[in-house]
Amino acid sequence: MSRFTHASIVRSVIDIPGDLAEAQETYNGAAGRAFIAGLPDLAAAFLDRWRLRLDGPCMNGVSALVLPVVRADGGRAVLELQLPDEESAGEPVALRVWDGDGAVRLLDHDPATGPVRLLDHDPATGTMLPERLDESRMLSAVADTREAVVVVARLLNRLTSFPAPPGMRRLGDIAEAMLEQTPWALERIPDLRARRIVADCAAAVREVVAEPGDRLLHWDLHFENVLAADRAEWLAIDPKPLAGDPGFELWPALDNRFEAAEVRRRFDAMTEVLGLDRERARAWTLGRLLQNALWDVEDGRPVEERQLEIARRLTG
Secondary structure, eight states: OOHHHHHHHHHHHOOOOHHHHHHHHHHHHHHHHHHHHHHHHHHHHHHHHTTOEEOSOOEEOSSEEEEEEEOTTSOEEEEEEEOOOHHHHTHHHHHHHHTTSSBOOEEEETTTTOOOOSSTTOOOOOOEEEBOOEEEEEGGGOSOHHHHHHHHHHHHHHHTTSBOOTTOOBHHHHHHHHHHHHHHHHTTOOOHHHHHHHHHHHHHHHHHTTOOOOEEEOSOOOGGGEEEOSSSSOEEOOOOOEEEOGGGGSHHHHHTTOOGGGHHHHHHHHHHHHTOOHHHHHHHHHHHHHHHHHHHHHTTOOOOHHHHHHHHHHHO
16 A cells, blocks of 8 residues: 555544644644644554554644554554654653653654654654553542642652663753843743742752752653553653753642642652652752743743742742
């Protein structure tokens, strides 16, 4: 069967979600539109190369189309098609390091087995083939948020036990860039209370920036990035990895399913499970709040009240 014919069949059975197309248009412009237009060809190429059979309706995140598939040996997997960027570039590297210990296992990825090129000038695609977990059982469905936070903490304890491999994005570089940008941002925050809290977050980061750490971080381990599996009760997915201090990992579990009265309890539970120095962990968590605030200012939005409340609860 020709690639054109196969792509036509794939196009007839996959429905590219409108929110994925919209997100690619918003964030990546012409490159995003080209990515969306090329998805049927891209899917067909990797279904052929890795001898995969479609096995259900497509899914998607903000940046990737996810196709449930079955391998030639009968194993269940998902084909993840995404437009490579700075954050996703490290994902297959991190998953290879973890090798299924606390995280989804990566079965194959491009260019690990040689790039698939739809045209002579096409680059390697960043396409991945992780094992299939149970997408119907997310940690976000666990009613007890205290239990869910401990699950996240235990996963982070395993994931951050690995040193970051060479070439990974570094927290130290990110933190220094944030501190350089802070004076510009403070001038553009009209609310005095918000400005003071953001300034306090930057001051906390200055205290720890000289020792940014060297552990392999997930960076985005919120409740919806934890799925159940047959081989383990819970596993992490979708890392945006970098090298740094595990204290930089705590923010998503404070923000996800936000409960103001639980902020300190969640922070205490995670620092205990991970065995972290509380003051360093607090400083790096405030660094995440600084990062989010800078993004808000860049986009012309007020700093989110929830972010300010987390900072206030952490600093007392």
